[in-house]
Amino acid sequence: MNKNLIKLKHVSKVFKVGEENFTALHDVSLEIDSGAFMSFVGPSGSGKTTLLNLIGGLDVPTTGDIYFKEEGLSSMSREQMARYRRENIGFIFQTYNLLPVYSVYENVLFPLLLNGEKEKDVQERVMDIVTKVGLESQAKKRPSQLSGGQCQRVAIARALVKDPLLILADEPTANLDSENSLQILELMRELNQQYQAAVVFSTHDEKVTRYVRREVKLEDGRIVSDKNNINGIA
């Protein structure tokens, strides 16, 4: 397995807020391995989302470098960055962000169509992942007909369907009750093992921290702790 899927070297991110400069990340160096199951934790404003943005190729660092499998993201054009996201990254959002006019099946199909796949070629694959997240019987339903937990399952299926190397999940359990949160985390852990996609959570939720194998704690844009093999999981 390829170690060092993502490598951050002395990454800082400074935002201009009015006349002031706000440093969201200070000299962060970090490595994320293939198949990782980890979380960024910390209070609001600690830099978790900024870090996800940078790793996900949605933003570029002010200083420092980010590498994806040894390839530098900073030198990529906007187009290359879009391709990087399209081919390698799956996103899961707190508010699910499902497309309301499409069915469960179609929402999961969507990223594959963006990748240029033909619907007839991937129908089986889509139904397979829909089945894996336990929504086979709901495949024709629209998001408005589903519960929050079911919507997040659709979002997980959507993130996984294109076999990404990395899934970035921003507060995926924040809108769910405890029972649904645990089910989602359990599902993600299973799928992480099954698909070998690295999963990186950004979260406040302590339940998440009980599931991950690694926890990176952020405060004021700095890494204050980086614990591996926690929860007794290697």
Added chain:
Amino acid sequence: MIGFLLRGVLRDKSRFLFPFSVVTIGVALVVSLVGFMEGVFMGMIDMTANLDAGHLRLVNKPFYDEEHLRPLDRSLAGQKETRVWLKKNSPEQVEWFPRIRWGAILDVPDENGETLSQTPVVGMALDLKTKNSMELKRMKMEESLVSGRLPESPNEMLMGDQLAETLGVGLGQSVTVLGQSFDGGMVADNYKIIGLVKFGVSAMDKKMVLIDISDAQNSFYMEDMITDWLGFLPPQYSLEEYEVVKKDMQEPLKRWIASPPESWAKDDHPLLLSVRDQQNIGAIADKFYVIQSFVVGIFTFLMILVLWNAGILSGIHRYGEMGLRLAFGEPHWKLILTLGIEGLMVGILGAIAGSIFGGAYTYFLQEVGFNMGDNFAQTGMMINDVVRARLTIGGFVQAVLPGIFASVAGTLVASLAIYKRSEANLFRELEAG
């Protein structure tokens, strides 16, 4: 992908119905409006051409220069020779018919043969005696005849129904034509009113009398002489095509004038005119097309404006979807391209629906029309009392292309915001829902 996105567009009524309705209504209005304008204008042109000017007209210049006086002494000699020349030198689609425009005083006698009333009349002589001739069809003589019959014997006259009413004359009554002959002498010839006609053109119905061309040649001593040759092209020909035919005939005409027939007078000099050249129709046509373009332009602009706003509303409505697609790695240009294609499809569907509605309404106006005779009663314009629209391919083109363009342009203008959208804020924006 496009099919997938269209599925979404069609399912989402809030982002489909409004732009679709705007395009449908816009296209329907433009089709109807252009059809109506075209119908009124081309109706006027056709009416003028059929009754008076022809699509093409060969006339002697000395006659044309003083046309208002109807100077029969300036007529063009050599009727048979001219017919042969016209046939030889014009496209075979053009049909040529001789006419004589004349003017006279019409004297209506009482039962004692004394003058009861007199009035100046505008006279037209044409072939009225050949059954089923194109002249009769073009002038819609059968339909226009409100009472009586068409001339069959010498010295029979058709009279405008309003003129007959004004003069207080009826069928069977004799009237005397007092005019000037070809050689400058006085003409006093009796005619019998055998039919009353109503062309639906107030200017004609109030002032015109019609006689057969052979009678006119007898009465005015115009053997083998004609004032006008009117040429008619099939209905599908446009004003521009009349000009092309006219232009093509100019060279042979020059050669003909250079070696004139013996029957011509020294100063005879035939002119070939199109309907555009007569009665200021060219200038009116140019203004008409400018106004028509202006109207279509305004509609298109308004459609773009409304669709731009519809696009913005849709953009707001689909803010999450757009953000998601950017986050998932769809390039900005591709996103905008797909929006443009969506706009194109909505535009095409709206244009089809608009064409059906607008076309149906225009067809109704074309077949049924509506009577504006009261409004035209005092006008001298050669306009039919029943105004009809005209369904033309041009009308659809003028509506459909701007309709589709407006839909695409409106969507693209609204989607410019996507270019400015920064991926760096997508997580925050998407978390906000």
